[in-house]
Amino acid sequence: MSEMKKWYESEGEHSDVVISTRIRLARNLNGYPFPHLMNQAQRKEVSEKVRDALIGGNSALRDRFRYLEAEKLSPVELASLAGRHLISPEFANDPKGRALLLMDDESVCIMINEEDHVRIQVMGSGMQLKEAYDMADKIDTVLDETLHFAFDEELGYLTACPTNLGTGMRASVMLHLPASEADGTLRRVAASLGKVGATIRGSYGEGSRSTGAMYQISNQVTLGISEKDTLANLTDITNQIISLEKKSRGQLLSGESYQDTVWRALGILKTARVMNSGEFAELYSALRVGVAEGLVKGITLGQLSEAYESVQPARLMEQFGEEMNAAQRDRKRAEILRGLFRSTDIA
């Protein structure tokens, strides 16, 4: 894809704990059934209307977007987009009549004809709830000028699934919580999140277990609450979890045992010839804490995130061809990681 620096290659606020921020707005057009009931002609019409509303408009944003018809993308390209969380697995698995508008730095991706007609998604590195929302809101405004999204004065935005009714917004932060996971703090916090209108999930969406201590916190409620209050609430919760994690990290890193884990992770990343994605996630988690807490020097969190992205299965397939099997990917992953960590100093 584009050679522009990607959003995840930079470091946002609280990047020692917050990996990334994501805002998603679900929107629908009046006069069309929801996507699962649309015929092919309607899908095409909606796709083109959304495309024209953004690219055909006169917003400064228009030159930064590319329009991609999903059916014209190869399975590897679709898998790669899904691997980078730009599109959902559902979108990738059934590209028929679907399209997307992708911003040059990949921080914005608009899915067309997924569950809703329009899903505006904005990603940011680190803690950027406000910035990401502002960008989503700006795009929403540009699109709404032409498309006049379905909106009810009582309910708010109308969506295919009632759980999104209202703001249509899902705001989330991806947090790295190895220390509070290890000492049990996270379990206690997770149990009380529901009461404050938030949910916690493993890194690959609902129901999935966390790998490498990555957890996504997001708002649970979209109805009867404003975007502003939702974001303020999620920011509060996130800040509390960050401060608990930092406290747990202090405890964890004061002992030699976790330092040992951190340094061994670097040693293995520098030397392994074969590495599967599960082991990588665990080593990455340990090393990230080491870098975030100043133990390991000579590599930034941004570079770490780049390394992380560069060895995800979809990315490896995209770079080296679809025919790679798991064993070949494990070798290629190890090779890339050795190169990336070659110059990271061992203290």
Place this chain on the structure above:
Amino acid sequence: MSEMKKWYESEGEHSDVVISTRIRLARNLNGYPFPHLMNQAQRKEVSEKVRDALIGGNSALRDRFRYLEAEKLSPVELASLAGRHLISPEFANDPKGRALLLMDDESVCIMINEEDHVRIQVMGSGMQLKEAYDMADKIDTVLDETLHFAFDEELGYLTACPTNLGTGMRASVMLHLPASEADGTLRRVAASLGKVGATIRGSYGEGSRSTGAMYQISNQVTLGISEKDTLANLTDITNQIISLEKKSRGQLLSGESYQDTVWRALGILKTARVMNSGEFAELYSALRVGVAEGLVKGITLGQLSEAYESVQPARLMEQFGEEMNAAQRDRKRAEILRGLFRSTDIA
């Protein structure tokens, strides 16, 4: 102890597989009961007679030996000598009336009043059965001139335990056999060793399991066979095992999986903060194959052996004091290893 370069710091023949060679001759003086039946006065008399026979004689060897009364050594010194296999654990545990004559490079250690009055032990790096035997024989001759060892024309040398009767010789080689252990070759070979008059044992003597794929092969029979034939037989057997191990290594290292194990071992040795002796033995084993087979460069087998010796528990205690507990040793071991492998290149 002495600052002279120790025997294990050099590399002998076939050092890719043969760690070390050892010859032990059991001898006894006429006119004294065997050690377990001796009183303190007799023990002292025998000790001094042996000492004078070597140091008081006019052999060129005499200036290279130190005489040490075991009772005057600290528990840490005794443990360190035992850890380097210069004295037996039994000798170290019950030093009363015992003594030893230690050569400057530690390649010869004569235990006095262990199971027999005299046990001449000669160690060599790599495959040195002939050289080690020649040295043992030379010392035997010097001592015998004065001491006139108990000898029966029919039986040969008389020893405290009938299993040593005859030559009184135990010749052994310590072999590193990770590949033939892994692919099952060793199991087949071990089963047939008895038939050819040899035994195989783990690295810490009879009955012990092997750690890090170290195996000791030695002659089983001392009666009715000459020293020369014993050595020729053991040499044949060892050469066969070496060639099987080399074949297995070729097979093992052709796959990426063992290369992965080798390189990870180096990565962990370079970075770990805590390492127990069992883990070290396994990592050492993998790395030694890597160095022996030319995969890992920038470190010699001799340097590896030095590293091995330097982090044995007794050596750590000797260097850093007896009060070290296991956890402290594990930290110190990791620290020393990081230093030793810092400049070993990762390919």
